[in-house]
Amino acid sequence: MLYTIIKENTYQDSIVLMLLSQKLSAMDGVNKASVMMGTPANKDIFKGADLGTPELETASANDIVIVVDTDDESKVDEVNDAVDTELAGGSGSDDSAKSQEAHNWNRALELANNPNMALISIPGTYAAMEAENALHNGLHVFMFSDNVPKEDEVRLKQLAHDKGLLVMGPDCGTGIIHSVPLAFTNTVAEGDIGVVGASGTGIQEVTTIIDRLGKGVTNAIGTGGRDLSTEVGAITMLDSIKALNQDPKVKVITVISKPPAKEVQEKVENLLRSIDKPVVALFLGAKPEYQEAGIYHAYTLEETAVASVQLSNGEEVKFTPSSIEGIEVDFEPEQKGIKAYYSGGTLASEAAMMIKHTMNEEEIKDEGFTYKSESHEVIDLGDDMYTQGKPHPMIDPEKRIEKLETSADSEDTAVIMLDNVIGYGSHADMASELAPTIKRITDKAASEERSLVVLATVVGTDKDAQGYDKQRQILKDAGAVICDTNDQMVRTAIELIGGKVAQPELEVKSFDKGTEDLSVDDKMMSLISNNPSVINIGLKSFTEAVENSGAEVVQFNWRPVAGGDEKLMKVLQFLNNYEGENV
Amino acid sequence: MIYEASAIGEIALSLLKNNQRMRVHSIFTNGFNIVNDNNDLIFIGTDKNGYFPFGITINKYTMHHIRESLQTGDLLKTDTGAINHHDFMLNLKHAETFIYNKVSTQNTAAVKHAVKHYDFSDYNSGDFSSDILSRIITDLGNSEAAFPLGYLVGRGQGLTPSGDDMITGILYVHCLEPFIAGKHLETLSSYIRENVTTIVSESFIRLALDGIFSRRITDIGDSPGTDSMDALLELGSSSGRDTLYGIYMTLNRR
Secondary structure (H helix, E strand, C coil), X not given: CEEEEEECCCCCCHHHHHHHHHHHHCCCCEEEEEEEECCHHHHHHHHHCCCCCCHHHHCCCCCEEEEEEECCCCHHHHHHHHHHHHHCCCCCCCCCCCCEEECCHHHHHHHCCCXXXXXXXXXXXXXXXXXXXXXXXXXXXXXXXCCCCHHHHHHHHHHHHHHCCCEECCCCCEEEECCEEEECCCCCCCCEEEEEECCHHHHHHHHHHHHHCCCXXXXXXXXXXXXXXXXXXXXXXXXXXXXHHHCCXXXXXXEEECCCCHHHHHXXXXXXCCCCCCEEEEECCCCCCCEECCEEEECCHHHHHHHHHHHHCCCCCCCCCCCCCCCCCCCCCCCCEEEEEECCHHHHHHHHHHHHHHHCCCCCCCCCCCEECCCXXXXXXXXXXXXXXXCCCCCCCHHHHHHHHHHHHCXXXXXXXXXXXXXXXXXXXXXXXXXXXXXXHHHHHHHCCXXXXXXXXXXXXXXXXXXXXXXXXXXXXXXXXXXXXXXXXXXXXXXXXXXCCCCCCCCEECCCCCCCCCCCCXXXXXXXXXXXXXXXXXXXXXXXXXXXXXXXXXEECCCCCHHHCHHXXXXXXXXXXXXXXXC | CEEECCEEEHHHHHHXXXXXXXXXXXXXXXXXXXXXXXXXXXXXXXXXXXXXXXXXXXXHHHHHHHHHHCCCCCEEEECCCEEECCCCEEECCCCEEECCCXXXXXXXXXXXXXXXXXXXXXXXXXXXXXXXXXXXXXXXXXXXXXXXXXXXXXXXXXXXXXXXXXXHXXXXXHHHCCCXXXXXXXXXXXXXXXXXXXXXXXXXXXXXXXXXXXXHHHHHHHCCCHHHHHHHHCCCCCHHHHXXXXXXXXXXXX
16 A cells, blocks of 8 residues: 655755665565655656555655555554654754744743743844743743843843843853753752852853862853943842842852942942852952952952852862963063963953953053953954854854964964863864864974963863863863863963963951842742743754753744834834733 | 855845845755745855855854754845844855856867766666666757657756756756757756756756856866866765766767
8 A cells, every 4th residue: 555745845865865765665564665856757756666646746846755655554654753853854863852842922831831931042133022021921031142232131131120030141151040051051060159140151160160179059140241231230140149148058159240330349249248148259350459258359260169169168268379380391582472262251351361460561452352462362252253154163163273373373472272161052072173273283383393382271061061071181182281270271371471470469358238138039039949941932952951951941933923024023012011011 | 143154156146136035945954945936046055065156155053053043934034245034144245256157168078088987887777877868868969859858857866856967967068069959958948947846956957058057067177087077976965976977978979
């Protein structure tokens, strides 16, 4: 008996179709099977092979047609499943996800099991609207999307705050909620340190160091880079600190940000002074000016991690910076420069800060550089300027390979620094991508009897899929000197060219205890105390990390309403919410 | 997200100039097709299959990301500067426009000599034996013969069925040394618009009828030899070989 399956407007390379034909023909109970595009000529071939059916005639040239000869009708479903799997890109690729899919909010909310968070990664223009929809549906929001106007951010965060909800982002690259990794994140041990940060790779560096020091982080809340701006007023950071303060499992609260506007910093510090748990604060970029009881002010990311670990162990903070010693170099007089090519923005900022504070060269302002002076340059290749139309350097090695090659040939280069940020969202094996170039340039320098040091650091944990030790080993075998942290790497680089990073020595100041209201909405506590149930709007790959951690996720395959007409969408949005709040 | 295209073919550019909206027709591992209402097609994908006159080239990382958000039927707003999807924008402003090469007719003897070194005897066991192909090619020169290409169009596996790739090869040789009766060319031109083969194949044949071929094919005439022919062989899973077989059979016709 012949059965016909037609997949309309579907294509595959011929090799896939041929393999599929073979696979289907080899199935038990299938006498014969053939898979072809439904062109008239191919229909003749089907007929010639005694596989002609009336349904075959309805297929068009752009459809894939499968004709199966079997005596067992139940085989047809099996064949159909095999075909779908193969056409979806081969077995085991897309069928692993147990997640369910929806195409609108109603369906997504129906499918989800008590959802409490929306993970949004659609384009910025639409992200704000969907974030608002999520908040109206009582969901916390994690916004990976960037290009969201600042005024929208202010409005959304205010709305969230009023509803007892949290907006993480926009442009939030990293988060860990109740040990569930969100977006670009490492797998970190659970523990009693609570982190809130306005910088993605800053959170990654601090949480991974904490993990490697044997402690853990259950919640690392990303706020988005603009949260501490005057306009936004740190709404997300303040609410997050309060939530971590109320969480009985959190022993230490760690806060990471760039130096904010003065009045915002005062607001944050005032809250931190109101709570009783020990706090580590890092406003990366500025040298801390004092220490105070209850708040440890750190200078670098590693120091932040070490201080957090020591406080969680009930110890006094004692940070001893380290550098790698014993690297033999004999630089030519013109070799004075440190060249750093980062994929992590905060790591680049940290390097820039330490070089600037130590080497005292006049800074040359240039948009393409995190820091540039006569001898040195630090570039964040993940900056918008370099990623326009290109994948992020955590995924694509091309730009770094190019920079490695040009800087190695430059006469003034003494030391090159690189980061390799692993974890969810990053390249499966960046070390192997960079290794051949590192080997080539170090070999070349050696053959010319010229000293050239390539320093590298891996941001990750042994639980990350890429393998922390493996990534280090590959880079080491290629000729790089491996540093444990970015802090150690920058100190090593500076020492190689004759400098020494001074660790700020600070006097202790005392302040009055703050009087901030520390109450928190139950929804906030529920967010950080339970596995999130996520509605993922946008990039499907984000579901993987969530599912691997045992949390539930519904994929919302988002399409713009009103044909993507932004103006019309805004009108609809207004009308929907207008009715929703007044009826 | 904004992605960048590295190259764009001349035909693709002129289609974008004249169409504000196109839709996603089909999606593969290494690329996807978009079409306008007339089914004129642009292939957007990696350079795995070479550069096409109706192609836009992106790198594999971009393709990987685009695949995540792309579905058949999605609408795209297009102009010569960018292709806009609701999840991403593909920027074309920095893409290198590549002009299709005119077929160079100076080296036909060298092409004929070089292609002789390839063995196509395995075709004899299938639908495209040398006997069948020889008869078709001979009939193409005879305006009295019944339309000979009906057998080849749309026959065989894949995105561009093998028979169509052979036709492309035959038409390439026709450009080098015209031999096909005008009547058959006209019939082919109208026949392929009747939904007799895949839309991608239809685009290739339409352009081949206008003397426009993808770079890997024109390279053969520009620098005849095993290098250019080996490069053609790598095209697709069997497309390149099918095309070269069409060239071989036509150049060695009696």
